[in-house]
Amino acid sequence: MSEKSDSKKQYIIEKATAVFSAKGFKSVTMKDIVEACDISRGGLYLYYSSTEEIFRDVCEKADNSEESEKELSQMVESAKASDLLLWFIKEQKKAILSKTDPLIAARYEYAFYKKQGGDSSEAKAGFDTAVKVLKSIIIRGCESGEFECEDPSHAAASMMYAIEGMKVCSATFGMTEKKVDSELLFIVQRFMEVE
Amino acid sequence: MSEKSDSKKQYIIEKATAVFSAKGFKSVTMKDIVEACDISRGGLYLYYSSTEEIFRDVCEKADNSEESEKELSQMVESAKASDLLLWFIKEQKKAILSKTDPLIAARYEYAFYKKQGGDSSEAKAGFDTAVKVLKSIIIRGCESGEFECEDPSHAAASMMYAIEGMKVCSATFGMTEKKVDSELLFIVQRFMEVE
Amino acid sequence: MSEKSDSKKQYIIEKATAVFSAKGFKSVTMKDIVEACDISRGGLYLYYSSTEEIFRDVCEKADNSEESEKELSQMVESAKASDLLLWFIKEQKKAILSKTDPLIAARYEYAFYKKQGGDSSEAKAGFDTAVKVLKSIIIRGCESGEFECEDPSHAAASMMYAIEGMKVCSATFGMTEKKVDSELLFIVQRFMEVE
Amino acid sequence: MSEKSDSKKQYIIEKATAVFSAKGFKSVTMKDIVEACDISRGGLYLYYSSTEEIFRDVCEKADNSEESEKELSQMVESAKASDLLLWFIKEQKKAILSKTDPLIAARYEYAFYKKQGGDSSEAKAGFDTAVKVLKSIIIRGCESGEFECEDPSHAAASMMYAIEGMKVCSATFGMTEKKVDSELLFIVQRFMEVE
DNA sequence: AATGAATGAGCCTTCATTCAT
DNA sequence: TATGAATGAAGGCTCATTCAT
Numbered sequence: 001m002s003e004k005s006d007s008k009k010q011y012i013i014e015k016a017t018a019v020f021s022a023k024g025f026k027s028v029t030m031k032d033i034v035e036a037c038d039i040s041r042g043g044l045y046l047y048y049s050s051t052e053e054i055f056r057d058v059c060e061k062a063d064n065s066e067e068s069e070k071e072l073s074q075m076v077e078s079a080k081a082s083d084l085l086l087w088f089i090k091e092q093k094k095a096i097l098s099k100t101d102p103l104i105a106a107r108y109e110y111a112f113y114k115k116q117g118g119d120s121s122e123a124k125a126g127f128d129t130a131v132k133v134l135k136s137i138i139i140r141g142c143e144s145g146e147f148e149c150e151d152p153s154h155a156a157a158s159m160m161y162a163i164e165g166m167k168v169c170s171a172t173f174g175m176t177e178k179k180v181d182s183e184l185l186f187i188v189q190r191f192m193e194v195e
Numbered sequence: 196m197s198e199k200s201d202s203k204k205q206y207i208i209e210k211a212t213a214v215f216s217a218k219g220f221k222s223v224t225m226k227d228i229v230e231a232c233d234i235s236r237g238g239l240y241l242y243y244s245s246t247e248e249i250f251r252d253v254c255e256k257a258d259n260s261e262e263s264e265k266e267l268s269q270m271v272e273s274a275k276a277s278d279l280l281l282w283f284i285k286e287q288k289k290a291i292l293s294k295t296d297p298l299i300a301a302r303y304e305y306a307f308y309k310k311q312g313g314d315s316s317e318a319k320a321g322f323d324t325a326v327k328v329l330k331s332i333i334i335r336g337c338e339s340g341e342f343e344c345e346d347p348s349h350a351a352a353s354m355m356y357a358i359e360g361m362k363v364c365s366a367t368f369g370m371t372e373k374k375v376d377s378e379l380l381f382i383v384q385r386f387m388e389v390e
Numbered sequence: 391m392s393e394k395s396d397s398k399k400q401y402i403i404e405k406a407t408a409v410f411s412a413k414g415f416k417s418v419t420m421k422d423i424v425e426a427c428d429i430s431r432g433g434l435y436l437y438y439s440s441t442e443e444i445f446r447d448v449c450e451k452a453d454n455s456e457e458s459e460k461e462l463s464q465m466v467e468s469a470k471a472s473d474l475l476l477w478f479i480k481e482q483k484k485a486i487l488s489k490t491d492p493l494i495a496a497r498y499e500y501a502f503y504k505k506q507g508g509d510s511s512e513a514k515a516g517f518d519t520a521v522k523v524l525k526s527i528i529i530r531g532c533e534s535g536e537f538e539c540e541d542p543s544h545a546a547a548s549m550m551y552a553i554e555g556m557k558v559c560s561a562t563f564g565m566t567e568k569k570v571d572s573e574l575l576f577i578v579q580r581f582m583e584v585e
Numbered sequence: 586m587s588e589k590s591d592s593k594k595q596y597i598i599e600k601a602t603a604v605f606s607a608k609g610f611k612s613v614t615m616k617d618i619v620e621a622c623d624i625s626r627g628g629l630y631l632y633y634s635s636t637e638e639i640f641r642d643v644c645e646k647a648d649n650s651e652e653s654e655k656e657l658s659q660m661v662e663s664a665k666a667s668d669l670l671l672w673f674i675k676e677q678k679k680a681i682l683s684k685t686d687p688l689i690a691a692r693y694e695y696a697f698y699k700k701q702g703g704d705s706s707e708a709k710a711g712f713d714t715a716v717k718v719l720k721s722i723i724i725r726g727c728e729s730g731e732f733e734c735e736d737p738s739h740a741a742a743s744m745m746y747a748i749e750g751m752k753v754c755s756a757t758f759g760m761t762e763k764k765v766d767s768e769l770l771f772i773v774q775r776f777m778e779v780e
Numbered sequence: 781a782a783t784g785a786a787t788g789a790g791c792c793t794t795c796a797t798t799c800a801t
Numbered sequence: 802t803a804t805g806a807a808t809g810a811a812g813g814c815t816c817a818t819t820c821a822t
């Protein structure tokens with residue numbers, strides 16, 4: 001199963017990504033996927049048995065190709081903290097503007113759907129990871145004297161909440177790039193002194 | 196029609212609120228409402244013809260009983276800015292913790308649903324109002340010398356983004372009251388000097 | 391009941407006539423009538439308990455005010471047969487063009503509906519009456535030497551079939567007045583010699 | 586899809602024909618068809634999505650097996666006009682008596698339904714075709730000296746109106762075969778001299 | 781592995797009809 | 802008489818899911 005079926009799964013994921021990006025999470029039916037993939041109804045069931053299952057893989061793949069954290073873990077060893085921060089902020093900006101992630105709306109829908117059902121570990125994990133990364137950047141910057149920040153832990157969390165808020169606002173009623181830039185700059189200045 | 200049917204509508208809203216709180220927005224069917232209200236299928240259609248229509252009234256009622264902004268507009272005339280800020284933060288805290296608003300998840304779902312459909316004015320309006328209120332509190336505090344803040348407009352927006360982020364996080368994977376308190380305090384301190 | 395309720399019935403008939411003219415027979419619901427009459431649902435049921443019942447009265451009233459046959463029976467005593475024929479043809483022309491009878495489509499629909507249900511006496515009665523009238527006109531004309539016609543009985547029937555055909559055609563896909571005139575003239579000439 | 590589903594469509598058409606013959610057009614529901622076909626609700630929707638769509642195919646099939654016009658176009662090349670006329674009249678007689686076409690009532694109902702909706706091209710097309718065919722037969726007969734007729738165009742139209750009238754009368758309140766024979770004979774004699 | 785026809789449950793919506801007032 | 806809220810049956814439609822091939 002593994003080799004062949006894996007490439008087929010990749011194909012399905014690819015087509016499904018477009019569907020979830022366009023329709024969100026709950027509105028997507030197995031029929032939508034079947035049609036997007038130009039595959040048979042029964043065929044799809046050989047690989048996936050619910051839209052949720054498909055969505056998970058869609059997100060997973062998207063997360064990986066949004067190489068962000070992986071890439072970071074390499075940079076983090078070598079680079080200057082200010083470069084890292086710049087990079088992190090740019091990544092977040094892209095995410096806010098959905099340039100990287102057209103799935104954002106679907107992700108939130110899914111998060112709420114799971115909350116309803118009691119499970120929410122995935123959403124939490126994503127957020128916590130981002131906070132950790134940001135915190136480690138700040139700490140690094142403080143150590144190297146690039147930044148000054150009394151409470152990196154708190155600062156990282158607060159910044160991420162604000163960023164999260166912008167993501168939601170952008171996903172629900174839209175934000176201009178200019179506005180996002182201005183907000184991000186303002187926030188960074190508030191939470192740390194950049195030398 | 197108006198008196199009697201209005202009380203019936205109130206009854207439906209009341210029962211429906213529980214349904215939306217428990218199941219979010221999209222999963223709720225007319226049948227769910229019918230059953231919660233213990234009325235006939237046709238009976239419900241006498242008052243409402245879609246879950247969306249019901250949801251709007253549910254939210255409207257919830258907004259009014261979350262007397263927040265209304266109440267504020269009275270206080271704002273007389274009170275000290277620091278009291279107003281305290282009050283505002285407390286309201287937001289309640290909202291974040293869903294103590295006031297168990298509809299929060301449904302509201303977000305609805306916002307995404309409308310975004311899908313192209314309309315998003317309602318969500319935007321809610322956010323903008325909150326920013327305006329906060330901004331006016333900050334300005335007042337600056338004038339009275341209670342606060343110090345260079346850029347009230349920006350500060351208000353940033354604080355609301357962070358609060359919005361907390362709302363989402365709380366709605367998707369939960370936040371403890373302690374955590375919320377700590378975050379709110381930190382944020383306020385970052386964005387203004389409280390004398 | 392009789393006096394008061396009669397005037398109310400007349401009112402209902404009047405309003406219902408417009409509804410049947412516009413929507414045919416089967417598409418009309420009790421709700422349509424209720425709305426057209428601006429009366430309560432229960433109120434209508436006090437007088438009528440089905441659209442069919444209403445439709446019967448609607449037709450009956452229409453038949454009476456289309457004074458045709460009644461009026462004729464007076465004329466028939468005195469007038470010249472050629473005048474009567476002229477009058478008869480004019481009446482039919484009006485009927486074909488639905489100038490007199492916007493109910494025509496509804497009537498046919500009803501006729502087919504009843505046929506389905508096995509009853510058809512009403513439709514037959516209407517047609518037979520017309521044939522009789524036409525036949526008596528022809529006979530009268532033959533006696534007075536105005537017309538010449540070997541088989542008045544057959545001629546009357548045939549002419550009425552053609553007229554009936556025109557009614558249906560007019561009701562289903564429309565006919566111009568010019569076309570109707572031309573056809574009626576042609577038919578009369580074929581079935582009798584007008585001196 | 587084409588082969589298998591076509592045979593299934595044929596099956597549905599066959600069963601549906603009986604339903605439309607028995608119940609007319611408007612009274613027929615998808616459920617009726619589903620039950621007549623002994624298939625599932627969803628199954629029917631695989632092939633047809635409205636009773637109208639089914640009815641169109643029902644009529645089309647009926648029209649083809651009433652080989653009439655097709656057959657005629659072959660005969661018309663070779664046969665004597667008087668034979669053609671005889672054939673045409675016989676076909677009409679069958680139609681009037683609904684021996685060929687138990688769908689007649691449903692067809693009229695459909696015609697009125699479409700008129701209500703503004704479309705009536707189908708009904709008109711059917712009638713016009715019949716007129717053309719009859720006219721060409723008459724012209725042929727005149728050319729060969731079999732018939733004598735001053736105005737074939739008018740005569741054809743008038744005859745068809747009469748025939749149409751008989752169809753309606755037969756469909757609504759019935760006509761005996763004898764009566765139909767007698768009327769048809771009379772009409773033919775009136776509109777042309779048969780040598 | 782893959783197909784796609786078939787199923788049946790489930791939701792939506794509209795009406796005729798009743799009944800307490 | 803008259804009202805109109807309420808009911809529930811009936812029909813429409815869509816999907817997830819299965820299964821013979």
